[in-house]
Amino acid sequence: MRPENQSSVSEFLLLGLPIWPEQQDVVFALFLGMYLTTVLGNLLILLLIRLDPRLHTPMYFFLSHLALTDVSFSSVTLPKMLMNMQTRCQAITYAGCISQVYFFIFFGCLDSFLLAVMAYDRYVAVCHPLRYTAVMRDEFCVILAAGCWLAACAQALLHTLLVDQLTFCAGTVIPHFFCDLAVVLKSSCSDTSLNELLILTEGGLIFTLPLGGILGSYIRMATIILKVPSFTRIFKALSTCGSHLFVVFLYYGTIAGVYYFPSSGNSKVKDIVASLMYMVVTPMLNPFIYSLRNKDMKHALQNLLLQRTCSQYFSAVLLGSLLL
Template sequence: MCEKAVSEFLLLGLTDDPALQPLLFSLFLSMYLVTILGNLLIILAVSSDHHLHTPMYFFLSNLSLTDICMGTTSIPKMLVNIQTQHQSISYTGCLSQLCFVLIFSGLENCVLAVMAYDRYVAICYPLRYMVIMNPCLCVLLVLVSLLISILHGLLHTLMVLRLSFCTDLEIPHFFCELVQVIGLSCSDTLVNSLLKYSVGIIFFGVPLSGIIFSYIQIVSSILRMPSGSGRSKAFSTCGSHLSVVSLFYGTGFGVYCSSAVSDSSTKNAVASLMYNVVPQMLNPFIYSLRNREMKGALGHLFTGIPLL
């Protein structure tokens, strides 16, 4: 019998070269601090400036909070493992990490779709915008997104709980990824694999389809505007969100393609790094650099000079 009561897994990380460990530690620590600080500044800027108490910035604050949680689920454990030269993670810790990664990646997926809907209403129905996007609906959309994401994470985690594991408990990754954990099982994983693809297609495909539909309607409405300045302003309000969407789904699609065409565990881990760490770090820069109101709010936050 190869089955046994599992107490821990081993996270092999990105490389086993001891000479590269200090470099990786510094790199990931820097990325984590930038992620936390950047997204925290976005939240503080939005909460401190009454000009930004609008649905668009409410959703942006939730996106930033999600990004902070997303980075916190995987990077600190990796930093501890590098620093202590101890690669283990407990069975409970691994499944908890797996669950939270699924929840927060799913929540980011849903919040981006909600933000696309917000931009759709703002541009296609500007006169009814504040009536449609009232505070109750905004909170409800975030809560529904959170509920769906929690159910998605728990579903996969509970299905992993039914699996048995063999003697090979090494995960060639820097966190407990669903695909990697399922691959270590010595039980029948057909149900888990079917669930992974079917639920994944629905859970990520439906919001992505909503985003695509919203932007088709947005572009159509913008092109019908008679004023060139009006078209330019409308495009600028969507530019930051569209950049974040492209980064999130672009890196996610890259991870999928990488795992499909490459057997290299290191390449797959690096690809997942691009999906789970890089977008969360860059999102605050995208919104602060491309958004004049956010620049003003951040300036107010740092200097204390009241905005006009």
């Protein structure tokens, strides 16, 4: 088939999830429910942090950025996947595919950077509690968050511009439910050695450096805690860091399963399932992980529900008095 310049390729074909046609309605309802849970759960976290003054701390400041990132990360691919399943149309425009590549890399890297910054925040809180307020001041937190957003933007822009220089054949088929960078590169008709080299080197550093910082922070915290072991101190550390550590292992474990330990042969079911884990399941579980294991979030939610109940009660009393 004759290669065409990428500007003349108007659309690609997404194969979607490897399911039977008669299963599409059930799978559509399942993923729609998961997406709505992700959006509502993370928006609830944002609302609680915004309304409760007790949550105006560095840890919850970074958590609010993580919640916003999770909503955006899922919204990059899930709405398009659900629309394709509902309309039975698997096409995606060239511009839409390139946009998915950009925002997928952007929010994926941002997630990784924010998890590393949150680990540093927990490190300072556990290892240097007396200096915590001086170190994690508001200005420094804003600088860290802004650095995460800018670094993720630069990373995504670099890979997207290189992808935009490739050529694609007419009728290109992408065997995935979204335009994953690695799959798009394999679907190109031109030489992708530079792209692959950049992914292995610079992309590998983007993956390993935040993970190394996270593991280093927790190893240091563990050595500090175990110097004077006590049940109370260990329990407090687990309650403070347990939720974040669980999210880290869930997020990085599924990413490693896709990009560093890919499935062999022609079967890509394992890769698709792992992609669904870190793009759908992890963002959906984050609100439950942080809220169910965090008493501050529980109290904030209880106060919000109590205020809403009291407001509705007084409104009903006022309306009844006016009618009388």
